[in-house]
Amino acid sequence: MSRAFRLRVADLRRETTEAVSVVFDVPDALASTFRGVEGQHLVLRLDIDGREVRRPYSMSSSPSIGGPLTITVKSMPDGVASVYINNHLRVGDEVSVEPPAGNFVLRANRDGYRTYYLFAGGSGVTPIMSHLRAILHSEPRSHVRMAYANRESKSIIFNEELGEMESDGRFRLVHYLSGSRARSWGGSDVRRRRLDKEEIRHFLADHPPVSQDCRYLICGPPGLMEAVEGALLDLGVPHSDVLLERFTPPPAKRSDHVFDGASVLVDVAGSSTSAVIKAGDTMLRPLIAQGADIPFACESGICGTCMAKLVTGEVHMPITFALSEAQKSANQILLCQAQPTTEFVEATTT
Amino acid sequence: MSNPMETAFGKTPLLPAEAYTSQDWFDREQRDLFSTVWQFAGFEKDVSEPGDYFTVQVGLHPVFVVRGDDHRLRAFHNICRHRGTQLLRATGQSSTGIVCPYHNWTYSINGELISVPQREVFASVDLDAVGLHRASVETWKGMVFVHSDPEPESGLMTWLASFPDHFGPHEPANLVEVDPIIHEWKANWKIVVENYIDGYHLFHLHAATLDMYDHARAESGFRGPHFAFYEPPVDDMRSWLASNRSYILDDVGEKDWGAFVHMLFPATGLTGLEMSFSVFQIIPLGPALTRIHIRNLTNEKNRSAARWEAGLSRLGGWFSKSQGADDPLASGDFMEEDRYACEQQQRAMQSPLFGVGATSDGYEDGVLGFQRNVAKHLGEEV
Incomplete structure (x- = not known):
């Protein structure tokens, strides 16, 4: 049973020539449903040229501070939905939206005393911004060091708000501009370099932790995320202190022993549906074709909307970014990624 | 002849004289007080570069603090997992690894065991699962504090209570x-x-x-x-x-x-x-x-x-x-x-x-x- 609610677009705010913030009007009755926490995303179900397109977008708003529910969307060259949102969505339009979900979330420590290292690339700043505002607001002892990569200064989303936040002595921001004609401007610390391993090493040396309890948040294009995560782990940062949010999947792992013609059964809110899965196919689409009302969104293993619990059998999943280690050990699977490796597979979404 | 409490003629002290003179009190303090609370250990500037370390006694526990390549401070118990030998002395620099002087067991500055000479003579032991015992370290206003427990009951800020405001x-x-x-x-x-x-x-x-x-x-x-x-x-x-x-x-x-x-x-x-x-x-x-x-x-x-x-x-x-x-x-x-x-x-x-x-x-x-x-x-x- 997929849940989505019609929300009215209350405002559209142009952030850069390529990015827009969409502010939703959430009726009081849905306020708790749509509250969410920093770093989560919403799945939008857009009706574009008569076809339903589902896409997850990170909240740029910070629920723990308040303020209206907002996403910020950068127009991608071939992005059907992002182009539609940037160019065709209008104030007053109603959009089907699923409530906030996702694992890119933090748990505050007991002392509210941490050093946060935020790494953002391009529109990956969206969930980072959501966290940043909340950290500075809710953890008066915590400090934030942020590295933000863009091609050029005019593509910097939230440039003005970030500039204002720099007046808080607990926040330091370094911009990395990779475009050859990138120019700097007054006030901010700017490096005309790509944010690569060497720069990350310098960044950490220039910004040693204030509290030794550190968290590292990364969101951006795949190349940047890989470089940052790799550099941090090379320098000895424990894996458990790094939190990533991926917008696009990395290359999938292949499995040679998927089962051809497996029988699968899924229980959705007490109603069972079965299907037969060909080798290489995942369970999601065939089950939906048989009438299963399975919630789903990205179909890329990223958003976690189609999570289910494996009851019988085994599956191979090329991409499992939406699953935490704890969820994996608790036999949670993503139906959009699950390829049966046994003859029978049974799962439940409840 | 006389209990100090009996000689008092006003508000009396709380601790008996033996608290200041006996070895037993001293030993209990080392075990039940100094081993169980956050303590000042040095300044951040004492360990400003990756590999810089200093040692400190925390109650019964010899501990060292080292700055990692990620510029974070880490604290470990200063005893080799092999036979308990002290690993580091005083202060110094050890960016390539921490070598036990006894049998040359070597640890990374993140506390992992990275080398054991004549590895084959420990065939039955899973050395990959062995690392230095962790302790806790936190910093406040440039000062370094340590705690012998890797998961202390309270963090440094909780321990400091409202003191920072004063x-x-x-x-x-x-x-x-x-x-x-x-x-x-x-x-x-x-x-x-x-x-x-x-x-x-x-x-x-x-x-x-x-x-x-x-x-x-x-x-x-x-x-x-x-x-x-x-x-x-x-x-x-x-x-x-x-x-x-x-x-x-x-x-x-x-x-x-x-x-x-x-x-x-x-x-x-x-x-x-x-x-x-x-x-x-x-x-x-x-x-x-x-x-x-x-x-x-x-x-x-x-x-x-x-x-x-x-x-x-x-x-x-x-x-x-x-x-x-x-x-x-x-x-x-x-x-x-x-x-x-x-x-x-x-x-x-x-x-x-x-x-x-x-x-x-x-x-x-x-x-x-x-x-x-x-x-x-x-x-x-x-």
């Missing part, structure tokens, strides 16, 4: 260090702490040495288990400061002139003055022997010895060596005055007639509060 304007991280001073006094560590937080003796023992501050206007109290103390300068001192502003630390504004003289429980004194910030590490060595390691910070301007001496000569003999007089009470050095009082008190405890006759209202409340906190950690009824 700490004062000093930013030790902005200051530079001048020569440290080490004393060894023949007195129990608690006598030294009690002397440090006793407001009553300032009027008397130090009448000629610490007279630049207005003791009658002192404000003090416990913040959690920690004792916070402030007193403003007297008018003479204030006008001297006003005409010598170049000595004064940038972070200390005129409204904050005065003496912040705190005691982080159990045994770290923090003293912030107009021209300096000092940490008094009170380190118990035995029931009647205590090391006092004083680390002094000031600004770059004052660092040159001439400026330092000139600025501090105003403070009697503060931080400078005894001025030559044989009688500590005529030395002009308040540290010598304190040493005399503490050592004499320790000696007096040998007398059968020893007793604390009375404890003043107000000025000596810190002493009783401190004793109560010690007793609590040792599970003593008071």
Whole structure:
């Protein structure tokens, strides 16, 4: 049973020539449903040229501070939905939206005393911004060091708000501009370099932790995320202190022993549906074709909307970014990624 | 012949004399107090580069603190997982790894076991699962604190409670260090702490040495288990400061002139003055022997010895060596005055007639509060 609610677009705010913030009007009755926490995303179900397109977008708003529910969307060259949102969505339009979900979330420590290292690339700043505002607001002892990569200064989303936040002595921001004609401007610390391993090493040396309890948040294009995560782990940062949010999947792992013609059964809110899965196919689409009302969104293993619990059998999943280690050990699977490796597979979404 | 409690004629002390003289009390304090709380261990600047380390004793636990390639500090128990040999001594640099001197077992600066010579002779042991025992380290205002437990019951900030609100304007991280001073006094560590937080003796023992501050206007109290103390300068001192502003630390504004003289429980004194910030590490060595390691910070301007001496000569003999007089009470050095009082008190405890006759209202409340906190950690009824 997929849940989505019609929300009215209350405002559209142009952030850069390529990015827009969409502010939703959430009726009081849905306020708790749509509250969410920093770093989560919403799945939008857009009706574009008569076809339903589902896409997850990170909240740029910070629920723990308040303020209206907002996403910020950068127009991608071939992005059907992002182009539609940037160019065709209008104030007053109603959009089907699923409530906030996702694992890119933090748990505050007991002392509210941490050093946060935020790494953002391009529109990956969206969930980072959501966290940043909340950290500075809710953890008066915590400090934030942020590295933000863009091609050029005019593509910097939230440039003005970030500039204002720099007046808080607990926040330091370094911009990395990779475009050859990138120019700097007054006030901010700017490096005309790509944010690569060497720069990350310098960044950490220039910004040693204030509290030794550190968290590292990364969101951006795949190349940047890989470089940052790799550099941090090379320098000895424990894996458990790094939190990533991926917008696009990395290359999938292949499995040679998927089962051809497996029988699968899924229980959705007490109603069972079965299907037969060909080798290489995942369970999601065939089950939906048989009438299963399975919630789903990205179909890329990223958003976690189609999570289910494996009851019988085994599956191979090329991409499992939406699953935490704890969820994996608790036999949670993503139906959009699950390829049966046994003859029978049974799962439940409840 | 006489119980000290029976000789008292006013508010009585909480701890018995044996708390200051017996090896048993000393051992219990090491185990149940110093091994179980956050303690000052050094400054962040002591370990500014990856691989820099220092060692520190935390109650029963030898611990070292090392800066990683990610510039985070980590603390480990300073014992090899093979036979328990001490791995590192004093301070130093070890960016390539930590090698046990006994059998050359080698650990990374993140505590992982990375090399065992003649690996094949440990065939049945899963050495990959072995790493150094972790301890905890946290930093605050440029100071490094350690705890022997990798998951202490409370974080450093919880342990400091509301103390940071009363700490004062000093930013030790902005200051530079001048020569440290080490004393060894023949007195129990608690006598030294009690002397440090006793407001009553300032009027008397130090009448000629610490007279630049207005003791009658002192404000003090416990913040959690920690004792916070402030007193403003007297008018003479204030006008001297006003005409010598170049000595004064940038972070200390005129409204904050005065003496912040705190005691982080159990045994770290923090003293912030107009021209300096000092940490008094009170380190118990035995029931009647205590090391006092004083680390002094000031600004770059004052660092040159001439400026330092000139600025501090105003403070009697503060931080400078005894001025030559044989009688500590005529030395002009308040540290010598304190040493005399503490050592004499320790000696007096040998007398059968020893007793604390009375404890003043107000000025000596810190002493009783401190004793109560010690007793609590040792599970003593008071």
